[in-house]
Amino acid sequence: MKRLKKTAPVTAAGDKLAIRASLAEILKNQKGGFLFTEKCSQPEIFFLLAEDIPVGDLGILLKEKGIKLKLQDDLLKKLLRLEKENSRLKSLSLTDGLTNLYNRRFFTQQLKIEMTRTKRTGQPFCLMIIDLDNFKSVNDTLGHHKGDEFLVNIARIFCQKIRPTDFACRYGGDEFAIIMPATSLLDGISIAQRWHDMIEEVARTMKLDVSSSIGIDEFNTFNPFRDDEFFAVVDKELYRAKKEGKSKICYPGYPQKEPSSSEEVSREEKEALFQAFMPLTNKKRGVN
Amino acid sequence: MKEKPGSFIISVTSGKGGVGKTFITTNLATCLAKEGKKVLVADCDLGLANIDIMLGINPSLTLKDVVFGDKHLRDVIIRTSGGFDLIPASSGIREMAQLLFEKIQVIKKMLLEIDDYDLIILDTGAGISEVVLQFNLIAHQNIVVINRELTSLTDAYAMVKVMYQVFSRQSFGIIANNVCDEKEGLGIYKNIDNISKRFLGFSLDYLGHVQQDNAVPKSILRQEIPFLTAPRSRLADNFCTIARQVMNLPKNRKV
Numbered sequence: 001m002k003r004l005k006k007t008a009p010v011t012a013a014g015d016k017l018a019i020r021a022s023l024a025e026i027l028k029n030q031k032g033g034f035l036f037t038e039k040c041s042q043p044e045i046f047f048l049l050a051e052d053i054p055v056g057d058l059g060i061l062l063k064e065k066g067i068k069l070k071l072q073d074d075l076l077k078k079l080l081r082l083e084k085e086n087s088r089l090k091s092l093s094l095t096d097g098l099t100n101l102y103n104r105r106f107f108t109q110q111l112k113i114e115m116t117r118t119k120r121t122g123q124p125f126c127l128m129i130i131d132l133d134n135f136k137s138v139n140d141t142l143g144h145h146k147g148d149e150f151l152v153n154i155a156r157i158f159c160q161k162i163r164p165t166d167f168a169c170r171y172g173g174d175e176f177a178i179i180m181p182a183t184s185l186l187d188g189i190s191i192a193q194r195w196h197d198m199i200e201e202v203a204r205t206m207k208l209d210v211s212s213s214i215g216i217d218e219f220n221t222f223n224p225f226r227d228d229e230f231f232a233v234v235d236k237e238l239y240r241a242k243k244e245g246k247s248k249i250c251y252p253g254y255p256q257k258e259p260s261s262s263e264e265v266s267r268e269e270k271e272a273l274f275q276a277f278m279p280l281t282n283k284k285r286g287v288n
Numbered sequence: 289m290k291e292k293p294g295s296f297i298i299s300v301t302s303g304k305g306g307v308g309k310t311f312i313t314t315n316l317a318t319c320l321a322k323e324g325k326k327v328l329v330a331d332c333d334l335g336l337a338n339i340d341i342m343l344g345i346n347p348s349l350t351l352k353d354v355v356f357g358d359k360h361l362r363d364v365i366i367r368t369s370g371g372f373d374l375i376p377a378s379s380g381i382r383e384m385a386q387l388l389f390e391k392i393q394v395i396k397k398m399l400l401e402i403d404d405y406d407l408i409i410l411d412t413g414a415g416i417s418e419v420v421l422q423f424n425l426i427a428h429q430n431i432v433v434i435n436r437e438l439t440s441l442t443d444a445y446a447m448v449k450v451m452y453q454v455f456s457r458q459s460f461g462i463i464a465n466n467v468c469d470e471k472e473g474l475g476i477y478k479n480i481d482n483i484s485k486r487f488l489g490f491s492l493d494y495l496g497h498v499q500q501d502n503a504v505p506k507s508i509l510r511q512e513i514p515f516l517t518a519p520r521s522r523l524a525d526n527f528c529t530i531a532r533q534v535m536n537l538p539k540n541r542k543v
């Protein structure tokens with residue numbers, strides 16, 4: 001019953017063919033399909049399923065099951081359609097309610113578009129991800145409204161100062177993703193610095209102890225990454241900025257704190273290399 | 289309208305010194321030039337640059353004039369006897385060996401502006417210093433030179449590992465240098481490839497081998513390019529094979 005209620009609208013909103021198939025199945029099978037074997041008394045569930053079926057067929061079907069289709073039940077159908085339209089519009093909306101910046105859905109789409117554009121035009125673009133430092137403690141100590149106010153304020157500054165060709169998106173709670181078309185890494189970094197300072201300025205005027213960590217990288221024609229992979233690279237830089245003390249900007253190639261942050265070649269690896277090497281020398285001896 | 293996507297940039301690197309990076313760079317560039325490609329070589333072994341010496345030229349302007357002067361990379365490019373163009377560097381200047389990150393970004397930006405070459409080859413220095421890693425990062429594809437010595441294998445592996453862990457690189461070309469024959473080259477490659485697959489989780493691309501040629505030291509003494517002096521040798525043949533693989537690199541990319 002519960003499962004039915006949950007899955008039925010999804011089917012109805014989605015695959016019409018599937019609905020037809022399941023109804024054909026139901027119609028063929030005198031005992032009724034599984035949807036009917038569940039003792040289901042809510043007519044709207046039938047309507048969900050039957051939305052795509054001519055009223056005539058529906059009448060026959062329901063009659064077989066001992067349910068009479070009354071004309072005014074069609075109202076339910078209309079309501080349902082309205083509800084569906086509503087959620088469709090909601091899914092089409094591309095901005096974030098609180099900040100009015102683009103939302104994550106828009107971002108995901110735009111990232112793909114920019115990657116395609118770069119591959120076509122050859123011009124690189126930059127992606128930066130900004131994550132606020134200490135933002136959680138603002139929410140925790142001063143309340144969510146203070147946190148929201150801060151987000152709204154920086155979003156306003158973003159909108160004022162952003163280059164008209166760039167896209168600022170609210171990616172998550174206190175995470176922003178900025179797409180900068182036709183921008184090389186060097187320019188991107190100086191823009192990132194500006195954004196970092198803007199956030200600092202807003203925090204100062206609001207007397208909050210919030211800063212920002214930023215990860216940034218350039219996507220160019222020779223970049224082998226898919227969109228999610230490229231995002232992961234930038235995200236990794238953001239993570240590094242956080243790890244290396246926050247309030248900083250990191251990008252692939254940013255000087256490492258230590259000579260290199262990679263692990264050294266382990267003993268195990270060295271042994272494997274050595275073993276790989278041994279047969280080679282033996283072979284050589286064999287030749288000589 | 290379609291814009292030029294910039295030149296394809298590769299770096300020749302190794303970790304260990306003396307495995308033949310510069311030797312391979314100059315001969316590969318000569319081979320590609322001979323096949324009609326427009327090739328630019330940048331001597332990125334900033335501390336101990338030696339391509340100019342290998343070719344017997346004495347450039348008046350070098351990378352130093354770009355980094356510390358007001359010259360653009362374009363201004364220091366010279367034509368070589370190998371048919372390719374060269375950005376020479378200067379040897380023995382300490383500040384050059386430890387270039388600031390910002391300076392390297394400037395070089396990178398200029399390199400990307402040079403878009404009228406089919407290929408740009410960066411000949412890096414030894415070691416895994418920041419400067420070497422940076423040049424590898426500028427390149428779209430890294431070519432790692434190895435030979436049959438254990439230390440070359442371990443250093444090459446260390447280079448691959450660092451580039452992977454620090455910069456998420458997962459695609460490297462391998463050239464086996466100084467080997468007796470094709471079989472030995474392939475054997476050396478397979479070893480490092482297996483270890484990469486096992487510990488790092490990705491495979492390396494084999495570009496080919498360069499056999500040991502006893503005529504090389506002599507021609508280097510005469511400041512000649514072996515590929516030019518003996519275009520019909522097995523050595524030259526090796527480079528032709530590698531050249532084909534290298535020109536295929538951009539097409540093989542996942543993009």
Ligand SMILES: Nc1ncnc2c1ncn2[C@@H]1O[C@H](COP(=O)(O)OP(=O)(O)O)[C@@H](O)[C@H]1O
Pocket residue numbers: 302304305306307308309310311312414465466467498499500501502504505508
């Ligand atoms: N295939 C080869 N056959 C013979 N000698 C070689 C070969 N490759 C390299 N060499 C020798 O090794 C020396 C070092 O090579 P070089 O290119 O300067 O190394 P790197 O640039 O890696 O430090 C060269 O002077 C050359 O004499």
Ligand SMILES: [Mg+2]
Pocket residue numbers: 309310311333338411412413
């Ligand atoms: Mg060298």
